[in-house]
Amino acid sequence: MINKIIHFSVYQRGVVLALTVLLIIAGIFAFRSLPIDAVPDITNNQVQVNTTVEGLAPEEIERTITFPVESSMRGIPGVTQVRSITRFGLSQVTVVFRDGVDIYRARQSVSERMQSVQSQLPKDAQPKLGPISTGLGEIYQYVVDYETPAKNENERFRQLVELRSLQDYFIKPRLLTVEGVAEVNSTGGFEKQFHVQPDPKRMAQYGIHFGDILNALENSNRNVGG
Numbered sequence: 001m002i003n004k005i006i007h008f009s010v011y012q013r014g015v016v017l018a019l020t021v022l023l024i025i026a027g028i029f030a031f032r033s034l035p036i037d038a039v040p041d042i043t044n045n046q047v048q049v050n051t052t053v054e055g056l057a058p059e060e061i062e063r064t065i066t067f068p069v070e071s072s073m074r075g076i077p078g079v080t081q082v083r084s085i086t087r088f089g090l091s092q093v094t095v096v097f098r099d100g101v102d103i104y105r106a107r108q109s110v111s112e113r114m115q116s117v118q119s120q121l122p123k124d125a126q127p128k129l130g131p132i133s134t135g136l137g138e139i140y141q142y143v144v145d146y147e148t149p150a151k152n153e154n155e156r157f158r159q160l161v162e163l164r165s166l167q168d169y170f171i172k173p174r175l176l177t178v179e180g181v182a183e184v185n186s187t188g189g190f191e192k193q194f195h196v197q198p199d200p201k202r203m204a205q206y207g208i209h210f211g212d213i214l215n216a217l218e219n220s221n222r223n224v225g226g
Contacts, residue, residue: 045099047110048130049073051091053122062086065125069093072117076109091127103132131183144171157190164189 009016051065070084073095081096097106107129114127121127144163150156164186172184198213 043134043136045097045101045103045106047095047097047103047106049093049095049110049114049127050130051121051125051127052089053091053125054089056089056122058086058088061089061091064122065091065127066093068117068120069114069127072113073110076106076113078106078109091125107132133182137182160189161192165192 049069051061051069053061053065056064066084066086069091070082070093073079073082073093076095078097078101079095080098082093083096084091084093086092095106095110097103111129114129118127144167146159146163150159167186167189168191172186175181175184196213196217198210203209203213
């Protein structure tokens, strides 16, 4: 066999050169078009349902949120596994589909089941679908900071608040418009918050309840038509 290959290569130089050129062209095309990743994403075809809720213990979250959501996901076509994790303030249900199932069709099926179980969940529980990405899909990390950070503690705190606002309200929305970007996670800095600290003594003096303060805040932060 080896002798035949050598004989063909020697006496059919034109064919061998032509095949070599075609192989080089195919290699260049593959190098420019094939997605190459140092750590290939081997995560299965899955959809996550995340529910954040405050004030409930993990046992209560498991009983009132995780179990109803997980039970409603069973029976969806193409589902191979349904698993869940319950932590303090978080319920996460992972629905695993077969590899051939389209991810957008899978998310639509999960979303329809979420709507059917919404009435059974606590009032403040709002289940949301996770992004179409995994932990291995992280592609870039960046830092936003002043060219000359302040050395004073109070001034530095103010800078970190402004940087977080810049990240959340200007940089992040623009990055989400880039094709292929599924999610942008912000860490660090300080979120700008407004705290209302009632004085119980003065509230009792004027006959004001905490519900009145809550209603006043909701009414003052509402936009309605003319």
